[in-house]
Amino acid sequence: MVSAKKNINSRPVSSSSSINVSDSSVLIETLVLDDKQQHFKNHVSSLRLRASDAPSSSTISAGAKEQKAEGNNHKNVSLAPSSASSKLDDKFLYTKRYEQVKISFSWHILKTKFIYYVLSLGLVCKIMYYVQNFFINILKVGKIPTHVSFIMDGNRRYAKKLRLPIASGHNAGSLTLYAMVYICKRIGVKALSVYAFSIENFNRSKEEVDTLMALLVQRLDEFVKHTIDEKDQLYGCSIKIIGDRSYFTQDIKRKIERVEKSSAKDHCDFTLYVCCPYTSRNEIYHSLKKNVEKVIEHELEINDIGESTLTNNMFYQQGDDYCVNKCDLLIRTSGHTRLSDYMAWQSHENSTIVFSPTLWPDFTFTEVFFIMFKWSFFATLQQIKVPFTLHSSLYGHFQYLLFYSKSPLKRQNNVSLESLPAPPKSLSIVERN
Incomplete structure (x- = not known):
C-alpha cells in the first residue's frame, strides 16, 4: 500500500493512465490515506495522554484520607473525590472513543486497500476506461x-x-x-x-x-x-x-x-x-458600477443601459x-x-x-x-419538436413513431424553414471538364 501511495502522489491526475477516468471516490480515498493515518495517530496519542492523567481509584481514596487526616475543611474533602471521579469518567469516554475510531478507521483502510487493489489491475482499468467511453459516446449522440x-x-x-x-x-x-x-x-x-x-x-x-x-x-x-x-x-x-x-x-x-x-x-x-x-449580488453590483462609470465618462448613454449591457459587464x-x-x-x-x-x-x-x-x-x-x-x-x-406534453401517454409516442415517421429505427431531424440560415447573397459555380 505504501508503494501505491507513492505512485499516486507523484502523479495526482494522469491523462495517460486510466486512474483519472475511474471512480473518483477511490482516487480520493487513496490520496488522503496519509492524512487519515496521521490524524488517527495524533488522536490516539491524545487519548492515551488524557487516560494516563486520570488517577486510579486507590490513589483517589488514599489522597482523600490524607487530606482528611491533615484537617482539611469539608469543602476540600468533597471536591477531591468528585474531581477524581470526573477524570475516571473522562478516561472511560476516551477509551470508548478510542475503540470507535479504531474500528471505523480499520474498516475504511481495508475497504480502500481492496478497491485500490482491484483498480490497480491493468485489465480492470482498461475495462472501466472503455465502459466510460461507451457511455460518453451515448451522450454524444444527443x-x-x-x-x-x-x-x-x-x-x-x-x-x-x-x-x-x-x-x-x-x-x-x-x-x-x-x-x-x-x-x-x-x-x-x-x-x-x-x-x-x-x-x-x-x-x-x-x-x-x-x-x-x-x-x-x-x-x-x-x-x-x-x-x-x-x-x-x-x-x-x-x-x-x-x-x-x-x-x-x-x-x-x-x-x-x-x-x-x-x-x-x-x-x-x-x-x-x-x-x-x-457571489451573484457582488457580480451584479460590479456590472451596475461599470455601467454607471461609463455613463459618467460619456462612453454610454443612460438610456442605453439594459439587459445586454449588464450581461456584457459581468x-x-x-x-x-x-x-x-x-x-x-x-x-x-x-x-x-x-x-x-x-x-x-x-x-x-x-x-x-x-x-x-x-x-x-x-x-x-x-x-x-x-x-x-x-x-x-x-x-x-x-x-x-416531438409532441411531448404532461397529458401524453406512451401509447401516443408509439403511435407518433409508427404513423408519422417513415422508420421508427431511423433517426430523423425535423427542420423548419425558420431555423434555416439566411440564403447567400451571391453564388459562384465553376464548371470543370
Missing part, C-alpha cells in the same frame, strides 16, 4: 450542454463523516474537481464553472481560509502544468478566476495572474472558470463561439436545495438546476452520466 456549473458542497461533512481534519475534506474535494474536469472535457462541454469560494466564507476561521487559499494556488499551478503538456488530455485548455479579487492579498493576486497568463489561449475548446471569491466573458453568461446545467451536491447566491443572473433562462444528495468528494462519473443523460434527453426532445 445534445451536449455547453456550459456546466458545479456548486461543490459537502467537503466539511465528508471529513467529519470519516473523522478527518477539515483540510483533508477540502483536499478530497479538489481531487474530485480534477476528475470532473477530465470527464466534462471528454464529453464535449465547452465551459465548466465551479463555485470554489464564496465571499461569505471569509467569516470562517482564519486557519481554514488560509488552508483553502493555499490549496487553491497549489491546484491552479498543477492545472497549468496539465494544460501545457502535449500528452495530456487538458492540453490547450484555459483557466480563468472569476470574482472580486479585492479580497485577495497581493501575493495571491500575483500568483493568480501568473496562472491565467500561462493558460491564456486565443481559441480553446475548453475553459475552466473558478469562482473565488464570488465577471463571465463571452467565449469564441458560445456564451458563458448562460448556464445550461447547474449541479449542486450534498443535498441542499439552494443556490447560495451563485449564478443568479446566468441561470435565469432555460437552465436546468439539479440537486444531488451525494457529497462532493463522493461525486463520480456515474452521477454525472445520469444527470447529463436526463438533460440531453429532454433537450433533444425540445430540439426535434
